[in-house]
Amino acid sequence: MKSTIKENIEEKLKQELTIEEYEKFTLLLEPLTIQKKQQLVTEDRVCKYLYFVEEGVLHSFLTDDNGENHTIQFGFEGHWISDLYSFVSNTTATFNIEALEETTILAISKSNFEKALNDIPKFERFFRILIQNAYIQSQHRIAKNYSDDAEHRYLALIKQQPDLLQRVPQYLVASYLGIKPQSLSRIRQNLSKK
């Protein structure tokens, strides 16, 4: 189940890292473990790290003016997660990031991130590809939100990630789909009748 950062980088670069590159990079990472319900990032504080999930799950969410939470992203093994705007611009975060189970993480601080970009040429490319993939996904998510109703989005989601409901509570899946838990219940009820 554990995901290694070396494989993650090599897979995106479609190229192996040399031992020196990997060791140089490893020195810049800070391992940490957080418990279920602990927050890694809290809105109104600056998000000072990028996080790579080795094992476990996190979610990033936004608390709106009515105090409701909206899950923007899940971070499973092998994902990178952060409040990127807060990280790059040193402003207070708009998202919270919280563990959904005990999670082991590798964190890279902004100064170490910049060191990596400058000292390890491949790293700038790696990070470009990482963000590029994330951006493509988010464009498609916006597109699907426009063209599909909640039932279709739910079906597409569990098709793409069949174990999702085993790993995270249903009300967070509803939130990620942009609907209320009751509505997801209703949708599942309708589907089971078909």
Next chain:
Amino acid sequence: MKSTIKENIEEKLKQELTIEEYEKFTLLLEPLTIQKKQQLVTEDRVCKYLYFVEEGVLHSFLTDDNGENHTIQFGFEGHWISDLYSFVSNTTATFNIEALEETTILAISKSNFEKALNDIPKFERFFRILIQNAYIQSQHRIAKNYSDDAEHRYLALIKQQPDLLQRVPQYLVASYLGIKPQSLSRIRQNLSKK
């Protein structure tokens, strides 16, 4: 009104390009002009370029299973636009890109793009920052779509881009907001009563 690519790059890099860098880069670009309603990218064909808008406006949109169009993005002067997934993976595009008025563009092909990444070190960084900003924006757009209703999204949009309705027809603004033209009409009517 015209936007220059040199300024666009330097602004993102927060650093000036040398004359050599700029000239090397310029050689990789293909200028073109397209007329209103012409398509730059068509779904089901591969998108072979990244496009920088010098002057004019484009929009990218998706045609759904009911034949309805959903505007995903507007590309004004100074914006880059493409079907990035199609471009990077050489698969057929899911989005269309069409001019909303006569538009002048600089296009960079995939092979030239790769040449730029490899030959001009700053370019990899520039492109990383470009995508990073786009990704941050799209994350915030997803978040706002979850927490705000159409009226709030409309108000936020015209506040952020007050000339939008002068440049593009209202039904495209509605589409971008994820609602029907009639609904935007109704929202505007309610607002004018307040």
Next chain:
DNA sequence: TTACTTTATTCACATAGGTGAACGAAAGCC
């Protein structure tokens, strides 16, 4: 100018998803 097409408005009615409450089941805790 006239004619034709595209865009915006308004209305009556339909529907997906939201709301708040009640209830039971499951999970964590002492």
Next chain:
DNA sequence: GGCTTTCGTTCACCTATGTGAATAAAGTAA
């Protein structure tokens, strides 16, 4: 083991937005 909190379901009712049609206004072409 029982107690308490969290989670999922169901229901009756509500609301924002969609639908389809009619009409007007604006834009374009001849």
